[in-house]
Amino acid sequence: MDNLLLMMAPLFSSKLLIVLLFGTLFGLILGVLPGLGPTTGGALILPFTMTLDPLSAIVLLTSIYCAGTYGGAITAVLINTPGTPAAAATCLDGYPLAQKGEAGRALGMATVSSTVGGIFSVIVLVFFAPVLAKLAYEFGQPEYFALAIFGLTMLASIGEGSPIKNLIAGAFGILISTIGKDFMTSIDRFTYGINELSVGIGFIPVVVGLFAISEMLTQSTLLDQVFKRVALKAVKLPSLDDYKKTWKTILRSSGIGSFIGVLPAEGGTVASLIGYSEAKRFSKEPEEFGKGSIEGIAGAEAANNAATGGAMVPTLALGIPGSATTAVILTGLIIHGVRPGPDLFREQPDFLYGIFGAMLIANILFFIFGFFGAKLFARITLVPNKILWPMIFAVSVCGTYSLSQSIIDVWIMLFFGVLGFFMRRFGFSVVPVIIGLILGELVEGTLRQSLVIFDGNWLMFLTRPIALTFFILSFIALAFPLLRSKKQKN
Amino acid sequence: MNNVQNKKRANKSLPFFFKDEFKVFFVIIFFSTILLISTFTFDKVPPILNRGIQPATFPKGLLILIMFLTTIIYYLSFKNPWKKEKKLPKPFFLTISSFILFVIISKTLDFFLAISVLSIFVSYNWGEKRVFYLLLVGIIFPLIVFIFFEMILGLRFPPGIITNLYYY
Numbered sequence: 001m002d003n004l005l006l007m008m009a010p011l012f013s014s015k016l017l018i019v020l021l022f023g024t025l026f027g028l029i030l031g032v033l034p035g036l037g038p039t040t041g042g043a044l045i046l047p048f049t050m051t052l053d054p055l056s057a058i059v060l061l062t063s064i065y066c067a068g069t070y071g072g073a074i075t076a077v078l079i080n081t082p083g084t085p086a087a088a089a090t091c092l093d094g095y096p097l098a099q100k101g102e103a104g105r106a107l108g109m110a111t112v113s114s115t116v117g118g119i120f121s122v123i124v125l126v127f128f129a130p131v132l133a134k135l136a137y138e139f140g141q142p143e144y145f146a147l148a149i150f151g152l153t154m155l156a157s158i159g160e161g162s163p164i165k166n167l168i169a170g171a172f173g174i175l176i177s178t179i180g181k182d183f184m185t186s187i188d189r190f191t192y193g194i195n196e197l198s199v200g201i202g203f204i205p206v207v208v209g210l211f212a213i214s215e216m217l218t219q220s221t222l223l224d225q226v227f228k229r230v231a232l233k234a235v236k237l238p239s240l241d242d243y244k245k246t247w248k249t250i251l252r253s254s255g256i257g258s259f260i261g262v263l264p265a266e267g268g269t270v271a272s273l274i275g276y277s278e279a280k281r282f283s284k285e286p287e288e289f290g291k292g293s294i295e296g297i298a299g300a301e302a303a304n305n306a307a308t309g310g311a312m313v314p315t316l317a318l319g320i321p322g323s324a325t326t327a328v329i330l331t332g333l334i335i336h337g338v339r340p341g342p343d344l345f346r347e348q349p350d351f352l353y354g355i356f357g358a359m360l361i362a363n364i365l366f367f368i369f370g371f372f373g374a375k376l377f378a379r380i381t382l383v384p385n386k387i388l389w390p391m392i393f394a395v396s397v398c399g400t401y402s403l404s405q406s407i408i409d410v411w412i413m414l415f416f417g418v419l420g421f422f423m424r425r426f427g428f429s430v431v432p433v434i435i436g437l438i439l440g441e442l443v444e445g446t447l448r449q450s451l452v453i454f455d456g457n458w459l460m461f462l463t464r465p466i467a468l469t470f471f472i473l474s475f476i477a478l479a480f481p482l483l484r485s486k487k488q489k490n
Numbered sequence: 491m492n493n494v495q496n497k498k499r500a501n502k503s504l505p506f507f508f509k510d511e512f513k514v515f516f517v518i519i520f521f522s523t524i525l526l527i528s529t530f531t532f533d534k535v536p537p538i539l540n541r542g543i544q545p546a547t548f549p550k551g552l553l554i555l556i557m558f559l560t561t562i563i564y565y566l567s568f569k570n571p572w573k574k575e576k577k578l579p580k581p582f583f584l585t586i587s588s589f590i591l592f593v594i595i596s597k598t599l600d601f602f603l604a605i606s607v608l609s610i611f612v613s614y615n616w617g618e619k620r621v622f623y624l625l626l627v628g629i630i631f632p633l634i635v636f637i638f639f640e641m642i643l644g645l646r647f648p649p650g651i652i653t654n655l656y657y658y
Contacts, residue, residue, distance in 0.1 A: 047643060164566075168518070168559045175525075175552045182545040187533045189545060190525065220585040221578060223616055386616035390609035390627040397605055398639045407596060407648055414589050425575055426514050444548050451543060 008357055019056045020358055023063030024365040030064065031071020032377045035215040036392070037084040038068030039434075042328035043207040044395055046335070047402040054336035055354050061329045062355060063362035066118055066308050068325075069268050070366045071377065073110040073301055077103060078378050080228065086268030086304040089276035093289060093296030100292055104236040109294050110301045111370040112238055113250045117302035118363035120254035121261060121309025125316075126356050128262070132317040133342040139318075141453060142461055145446035146470035148439050151320050153474040154263050155432050156481075163481040165428045173436020174443055176201050183441065184448060196408040203331045205400050205413040206437055207324075210430040212396045213417025216389045218424070223385070235374045238294070246298040249279045257303035261310020267323025268304035268311075275303025309359060316340050316352065320439065324431045327438045510575060511567035518560045526553045584615040600650025605632045 030041035042061050049057035072087030077094035090110060097106040139147070152174075156166035179190045180200030191197040238246070253275035260271040279299025280289045289296045311322030312329070319340040321327040333340055338351070345352060369377075400413045420430045454460035461467050532546040588611045596604035610628035618624060636656075639645045647653050 047639075051642060162563065164559050164563050168556055168563070171552050171556050171559070175549060175556070178549045178552070185535050185545050187535065187545045189532055189549060190528065192528075217582060217585055220581045220612075220616065221576075223579070223581055384618075386613050386618040387623055387627055389616075390613045391631050393612070394605050394609060394627075394632045394635050398635050398645075401601075401647070402639055402643050402645050405645065407601070410596070411593055414593065418586065418589070426510060427572065447548070448543055 016056060016059055016354070016358065019052070019060050020063050020361055020365060023060045024067040024362050024369060027064035027067030028071040028366060028369055028377055029380055031068040031083045032074050032380050033388070034075055034081045034083050034381070035219060036212070037072070038065045039207065039324045039328055040211040041068060042325055043204050043211070044399040046204060046328065046332055047399055049332055050335070054338050055351055057332055057336055058329065058355055059358040061332050062312070062359050063365070065325045065329065066305070066359055066362040067366040067369070069305050069308055070111070070114040070118070070370060073114065074107065074370070074374050074378055075381055077106045077110060079381060084268070086272050086307070088269065089272040089300035090297055092276065093291070093293045096290070097292035097294070097297070102292070104234050105238070105242070105294070106297055107370070107374050108236040109238050109242060109246065109297045111235060111367055111374070113246070113253070113298040113302040114305040115363050115367040116250050117254045117257055117304070117306035118308060119360060121258045121306040122356060122360045122363065124258040125309040125312050125359070129313045129317045130345050132313060133345040136318055136342040138466060141446045141449040142464045142467045143470070144442060145450055146461070146467035146474070147318065148320065148443045148446065150470040150474045150477070151439065152432070152436065153477040155435055156478070161427050161429050163478070166432045169423065169428050169430065170432035170436040173433040174440040176206065176433070176437050177440020178444065183445065196406060201412060202404060202409055203437060204403050205409045206416050207328060207434060208396050208400050209413040209416025210420035210433060212392060213413060214420030214424060214430065216393060217417060217421040219385050219389055235371050242294050246295050249282070249295045249298045250302045252278060252282065253299045253302035254306040257306025258310040260303070261307035261322050262313045263322065267325065268307040271307035272300040272304035276300040305363070312359070316344065317342070319442070321435060324434045327434050330438060510572055511564055515560055515564040519557055522553045522557045522560070526550060529553070581615055585612055588612050600652045601648050602632060602636060602652045603650065
C-alpha cells in the first residue's frame with residue numbers, strides 16, 4: 001500500500017507533472033522524427049537534467065523513453081518509415097492498412113496496444129525488479145563478471161544482424177572504456193600523451209556520435225528519397241471486433257516484450273520483431289500479415305513498448321542496461337549520484353517507486369497525446385532534412401560540449417559519427433558499442449577483482465554456482481545462432 | 491559486340507582487395523595491430539603491487555578477440571559474400587568535408603562560427619537555396635541554442651573571434 005502511494009507521488013507534485021508532460025511531448029517528437037529517437041534525445045537532454053533533482057531528471061529520461069518508443073509508430077503508419085528502429089515491424093502492416101484508408105484505425109490500434117504493453121511492463125518492473133535486486137545480494141565480483149559476459153553474449157545472440165559482428169562491436173565498446181587512467185593502478189592506457197584522454201572517453205560524445213551524427217551522414221545519402229504520405233483524418237479507438245481479434249496478441253506481445261526487455265539486449269527492436277512473428281504464428285489469418293493486419297500492428301507495438309519497463313529491471317536492480325536508451329538512463333543515474341543495485345531498493349524506495357509511477361503516468365499521457373495529437377505530430381516530419389539536420393547538429397555539438405566543456409569531446413563525437421556510419425553500412429550494429437562502453441568498467445573491474453580473490457586461478461570461476469550458470473547461459477546464447485542457421489539450412 | 495564485352499567485364503568479380511569484406515577486415519586488423527603494439531608500451535605494475543593482472547592484459551585480450559572474430563567474419567564471407575553497397579553520393583562527401591571544416595574553424599577561429607559555417611554549408615549542399623532558411627539554420631538557430639545553453643546551464647563556450655564579442 002505504501003509503495004502504491006509512493007508510485008502516485010508524481011501525480012501530487014506539480015514539478016514532476018510538468019517534467020512528465022514535457023518529457024512525453026519531447027519523446028513523442030523524437031520518436032516521430034525518423035533517425036532520431038529516445039536514445040539520441042535522452043543523450044542530448046542529459047546535460048539539462050543537471051539543473052533538476054535526481055528524481056525529476058530520471059522521470060524526464062524515462063518519460064522520453066516511453067513516449068519516444070511509441071512515437072515511432074506514427075511515422076511507421078503514415079509514411080512507411082519507422083520513427084525509431086523499434087517501430088520497423090509496425091510498418092509491415094501499419095502502412096498497408098493506412099493505404100486502404102484506415103490510417104486512423106491503424107494508429108488507434110498502435111496507440112492502445114503500446115499503452116497496454118507499456119503499462120503491463122511497468123507492472124512487471126514493480127514486481128520483478130525488487131526480486132532481482134534481492135537476488136543480487138548473493139552476487140559477488142565473479143557473479144557480476146559472469147552476468148556482464150552473459151549480457152554481452154545475449155546482445156550478440158539475439159541482437160540485430162550478425163552475432164559475430166555484434167560481438168566485435170561489444171568488444172570494441174569495452175575497449176573504448178579502457179582508454180584513460182586504469183582505475184586500479186592509475187596507469188595511462190591508449191592516451192598517447194593527450195591529457196584530455198587520461199580521464200577516458202565520455203559516454204555522451206560516443207552516444208551522440210554513433211546515433212545522431214551517423215544518422216546525419218545516413219540522411220545525406222538519402223536526399224533523393226521521397227516519402228509517400230497517407231492522409232490522417234483522426235485516430236480512431238479500435239472497434240469491439242478489433243479488440244476481440246487482438247486482445248490475446250496484445251497480452252502475448254506484452255509478455256514477450258517485457259521478457260526480451262529484461263535481457264540485456266536490444267530492447268524494443270528485437271521485442272517488436274519477435275512480437276510480430278509470434279502474432280503471425282498464432283493468428284487465424286496469417287495470410288493477412290504484410291497486407292494490413294490489425295493483429296500485426298498490435299503484436300509489434302505492444303511488444304516494443306513492453307520492452308521499456310522490462311529493460312528498466314536490470315538497469316535499476318543490477319546496474320546493467322537492458323537497451324541503449326536505458327544505458328543513457330543509467331548514465332543519468334550515475335551523474336546524479338544514484339548508484340543502481342540492490343541497495344537502492346532498500347535505501348531509496350521513494351525514488352524508485354516515483355520512477356515506476358512516472359513510467360505508468362507517461363504511458364497514459366502518450367495515449368492521450370497520441371490519440372488527440374497524432375495528426376499534429378505527423379506534421380513534424382514535414383520539416384525538410386536540409387533544415388532539420390543542421391539544427392540537430394547545432395544542438396548535438398552544444399549538448400556534447402556542455403557536459404565537460406571540452407572541445408575534444410566534440411571532435412570525439414564527430415569521429416564516432418563517421419565510425420558509426422561505416423559500422424552501420426557494413427552491418428555492425430552500434431548498440432553493442434554503447435552497452436560495451438557502459439559495461440566495460442564493470443567487466444574489467446570484476447574480472448580483476450575476481451582474479452585477486454581466486455589468487456589468479458581462472459578455473460575458480462567454475463566453482464561458483466551462479467557464475468557457472470551465467471557462463472553456461474552465455475555458451476548457449478553463443479551456440480543459439482549457430483543452431484538456428486543450421487536449422488534454417490536443413 | 492561492345493555490349494557483350496561490357497557485360498563480361500561487369501560479371502568479372504572484383505579483385506579481393508576491392509571487396510568490402512576485405513576492406514573491413516584490413517581496417518580492423520590494421521588498427522587492432524597498432525593498438526596491440528601500443529599496449530606493450532603501457533607501464534607495468536611492480537610485482538609487489540600487482541594484484542590480479544597487469545593493466546595491459548585486459549586490452550590485449552580484447553584486441554586479440556576482435557582480431558580473431560574479424561578473421562572469422564572474413565573467412566565466412568567467402569561462403570556468404572556481403573551484399574554490395576551503393577556508391578556514396580556527393581552530399582555525403584560534402585557533409586564529411588564540412589566536419590573537417592568544422593574542426594579547423596573551431597580550433598583556429600571560433601566555435602560559434604564553426605557551427606554556423608557547417609550548418610549553412612550542409613543545408614546549402616543538401617538543396618536549400620533560400621537565403622532566409624540558410625540564415626535561420628546558420629545564424630538564428632545556433633544563436634538561440636547558444637543563449638539557451640548559456641542561460642540554463644551557465645555554460646561558457648570556448649573563446650573565439652565571435653564568442654569574444656558576445657562575452658566582452
